[in-house]
Amino acid sequence: MNNNKPIGIFDSGIGGTSIWKEIHQLLPNEKTIYLADSKNAPYGQKSKEEIIALSKKNTELLLKLDCKLIVVACNTATTNAISELRENYNVPFIGIEPAIKPAATNSKTQTIGILATQGTLSSALFYKTTQKFQDTTIIEQVGNGLVQLIENGGIHSAEMEALLRSYLTPMIAANIDYLVLGCSHYPYLIPQIKAILPENIQIIDSGEAVAKQTRNLLNESIGCTSATCSEPVFYTNTDPKVLQEILGNKYTVFKKDF
Template sequence: MNSGAIGIFDSGVGGLKILGAAVKRLRGEDFIYVFDRSHSPYGNRSDRYVRRRAEKVSELLLSKGAKVVVAACNTATGVGITYLRRKFGAPFVGVEPPVKPAALARTHGKILVLTTCRTAEQANFHRLLEKWDDGNVIVAPQPSLARDVELNFAALSKLKPVVDDILAPYDGEDIESVVLGCTHYYYLADMISAHYGGSARVFDAVDGVTHRIETVLDENDLRSETGKGRVKYIYL
């Protein structure tokens, strides 16, 4: 047993969906969430820059007593998760675009994957595609969508025309599902579904990540019996 908190970080609001799900699922745990907003969004930064930020934020979380660190960002996971595990020797959980569940669920149409530009370039993402793309995956990198979500978080409805413009070029592609390859995009799921009249399934990684956090806690005997679902927020 371990009474330390679960540390979660992202460049901004993207990881809050994962935090919310983790708080509900892991009711005996406490949490620390870091908004690295002064360096947001990670998806437009160089690999070296993102890795350095992930290292600094992880070091901060571990210094605050975090027993597990969750990189709630596809870009940070792709460029840094292996390095972070090796450097700190602590349990880390990452997030990747849920291409696998979308591919397993596919019956007829195309899978549209929305990612940041950096994630689309990463080797681990290409390995994911090599394993699960049978020729029916379309990757659509978005240079500014994560920042749009961050800047308009209090009024996300403003982004409906932006979302429609992003999806419109693929309207003739028989899109069966849309994979959200950035945690910031999770807030746009309803808009994306509405664009397709509810006919396209939207995949995010929230359930997969929270399940993985739970597994890591159990594997390392890190469950807490004293936590009360408290969340501490840190802004950088």
């Protein structure tokens, strides 16, 4: 296998760039191609069949672009489609799931909160994971509207603050000491979330763990490239403006139909 082939990453929009940033920081010499399927965001309100079909579409485009490994940087796509992807395509996949284990393991109050999409919380994989921690009370909250606001550039809007307060206040009242962010869009809301949560509540997302898993898989089975740092490529199927702003205008975002 050609070690200098790119790593492919896809998400239901711009949120998976929070995963891309962790991967790029840990593996700066790896080429990366990112697909933002914003036209179909959010995945969390779609049926399992729709999520699988969209995930296959994204996978096939990344394979056409010669990717050696694919990161499913979307909790909803991972929990609903990754087993199907692994069965159908001969390429390594890395998925992302809510980081329930570290939260449940370290919780002092034995009560943790999960903020995620309906598609993630209702998946069989999520249910299977939560069953391993029956001694911990898990407060589940669907983040309706959050992804749409992020995709539309409303991260700092009054509507976003109101939604977050309505979702987090019951968790605070339930005495959680960990909040797990179960959607790759949500790390972009951490400053707003911190302003609402008491200081004793810790926030966990899965980005760093996914980056480490990517590095481990490359070291074990594919091998890291020794090439000099390569400019990452970003594709979106909607207006590139919001993705461009999220990336700090440092990189070029290309509009592509997919």
